[in-house]
Amino acid sequence: MANTQDPKMHKGSQFDPAETNSSPSRRSFLRNGSIATMAAAIGMQIPFEKLLPDGVSLVGMAHAADMKKIDGKIPEMIILNDKPLNAEPPPHFLDDSVTPYDKMFVRNNGIPPVQVDAATWKLTIEGESAKKSVSLSIADLKKKFKTYTYQIQLECGGNGRSEFNPPAKGNQWRVGAVSCAEWTGVRLRDVLEYVGIKDDAVYIGYYGTDTHVSGDPNKVVISRGVPMSKALEDESLIAWAMNGEDIPPLHGYPLRLITGGWPASTSGKWLNRIVIRNKEHDGPKMTGMSYRVPAYPVAPGTKVPEKDMAVIQSMPVKSLITSPRSGSLATLGQELEVRGHAWAGDLAIKAVDISIDFGSTWHACDLKAPRNRLAWQDWSAKVSFPQAGYYEIWARATDENGTMQPMVVPGWNPRGYLNNACHRVAVKAI
Secondary structure, three states: OOOOOOHHHOOOOOOOEOOOOOOHHHHHHHHHOOHHHHHHHHOOOOOOHHHOOOOOOOOOOEOOOOEOOOOOOOOOOEEEEEOOEEEEOOHHHOOOOOOOHHHOOEEOOOEOOOOOOOOOOEEEEEOOOEOOOEEEEHHHHHHHOOEEEEEEEEEOOOOOHHHOOOOOOOOOOOOOOEEEEEEEEEEHHHHHHHHOEOOOOOEEEEEEOOEOOOOOOOOOOOOOEEEHHHHOOOOOEEEEEEOOEEOOHHHOOOOEEEOOOOEHHHOOOOEEEEEEEOOOOOOOOOOOOOOEEEOOOOOOOOOOOHHHEEEOOOOOOEEEEEEOOOOEEEOOOOOEEEEEEEEEOOEOEEEEEEEOOOOOOOEEOEEOOOOOOOOOEEEEEEEOOOOOEEEEEEEEEEEOOOOEOOOOOOOOOOOOOOOOOOEEEEEEEO
16 A cells, blocks of 8 residues: 655655645636646646546645644644634544544634533523423433443534635635544433423524623523434433543533534534523524525525525535545555545445546445444545546545535535535645
């Protein structure tokens, strides 16, 4: 197997492609024209250039990320915003089957709490459709309910937003705002049933202890939720541990709601209150345009009335190439191993295919079963290249219902959610 992550393969190379499909430099490149210019820039042929679909530009353009550091995270973490702090890793750092803390994306809407005492922490469950109001300590949760551990895939609803054109407002996530960690806690269902659920219950909502970036202590940062059917699933957890240890502060210590397969914004951090509602939850960022997409296809740039926006539920089918990293070198005559992960919201993945000729032909990958429902699935394949030159490896996943990832950016929407276009990496065969 070719070691495509050997740093020696990058040392001194002039081949330094973008990690994403739509950096400004790439769009500029598309405007200026030219596969020929690209080939000249890298000093190589592009063997399948005639097969590149119209409207799709090459991923292999140089793009220098603005690298800063977050304590405990890898230095290569890409910081998109520092207030609130939002950051993601380059995709080749997400190669682990279980995502470690230092490589997990950070998504905040407010300022995390700085003084947390887990020993006195209380979780209150109440609401108009709760039969009573109950407050439980973390010790109570551990004592009263059975503990479960699941690997759960979480993805920001705006992951891939940077590829939409015209651009959507918000953090310009590339492809690294996704993770699959191992979460331990109690089932949300068991706790809700302990409190008592009235017959008219339709939704739950959560609240945390993060503070608004304005500093106003009376403003709720974010309070989203899910329908009861999702809340009552086996894998919906009230978690106190991640990867076998206390949840790190940036990821919700000491309690976090976990609802895998839906936008990660439904997995509330620093959890201290859950409400059982007799209507769709209407907390901050549940209404208006937040985490909603048009209920029908719209042309790019369309102003869509709020009444025509629908809440995002299960995330779409998607895959990520974690090896080789974009910009790797491959040796002619030697097979190159390609691997990554795939996921599909509430569904399982049934196939992953890769292409080296801009999607003209596809080759099936080996696909592993998920560790449990709502975990992502590892896949791998080996490819060889027919001649020297610039190539792109594209990955395409298919879910258990037969829905495939689109090769290009899917339907535009005002906030830039749910981009599940095929992930691509650039490889130079020599």
